[in-house]
Amino acid sequence: MGRFSDRVRGAGSAENAAHGMSPLEGGKFAAVLSAIALAISGYSLWETSLKQADVRIFVPPVVQYSAPYQNSNFEMIAVPVTMTNEGARTATILSMQLAVTDPRTQVTKHFYAADFGRWTMERTRTGAYEPFAPVSLAGRSSRTESVLFYTRGDGEKPAQLIEALGPYNFELTFDVAETKDKPTVKFDRSLLYYDARAFNERTLPMYSADWQSSSNAKAD
Structure with a gap:
């Protein structure tokens, strides 16, 4: 019974650790998406409004x-x-x-x-x-x-x-x-x-x- 309880506690700890990492990883992913969207927006602004006459x-x-x-x-x-x-x-x-x-x-x-x-x-x-x-x-x-x-x-x-x-x-x-x-x-x-x-x-x-x-x- 003790060994089973240890395995349960270990599995729970791993799951909690995984859940603990998710917000951090999600934040990084969101930041990357935001940076890409900003770059696309900036390029669009340059092409449609700011690009010098050519x-x-x-x-x-x-x-x-x-x-x-x-x-x-x-x-x-x-x-x-x-x-x-x-x-x-x-x-x-x-x-x-x-x-x-x-x-x-x-x-x-x-x-x-x-x-x-x-x-x-x-x-x-x-x-x-x-x-x-x-x-x-x-x-x-x-x-x-x-x-x-x-x-x-x-x-x-x-x-x-x-x-x-x-x-x-x-x-x-x-x-x-x-x-x-x-x-x-x-x-x-x-x-x-x-x-x-x-x-x-x-x-x-x-x-x-x-x-x-x-x-x-x-x-x-």
Whole structure:
């Protein structure tokens, strides 16, 4: 009987010890769950409200070119641009600059974003364009525009940069109000044929060699 009582008392002590550990272990588990929930909540807040504006630029395989005026250094380049803001905060694109280089001569000419729209000589005569204005991109939003870039002043040389057949190097840069970073995309487009008579009514296309769009977006 004594041995049986000892076994009962031993079993009871073990059970009591196990019960005594449960609140401690449960507290640790609850603390871990709370920490995970807090981390998820903080990440969600960062992604939805606090993440800095992050502008991505996408340019399609074809851009358009025109040099409609004789005895002038004016050239027009139409670049369809898709702009996305991968951040949570608003991004305001104050201006866009385009630099074009002829790799045969290493001469670079600079252009500024002047208008939105599809360029034709008739629309130019009537002023049927929407003037460029700063673009506001809410967090997690996008916008697509055909941006018309014009020669940046009379001092830009040569008078006509794009005339020889072959590739040209483009560098498109955005000024964004909310960040010191300047989103930039570099790409090449080639002039496959040239006929100045086309400028009376339309533009000349310039093509990507691989028929792929260009972007500053980092590969995942």
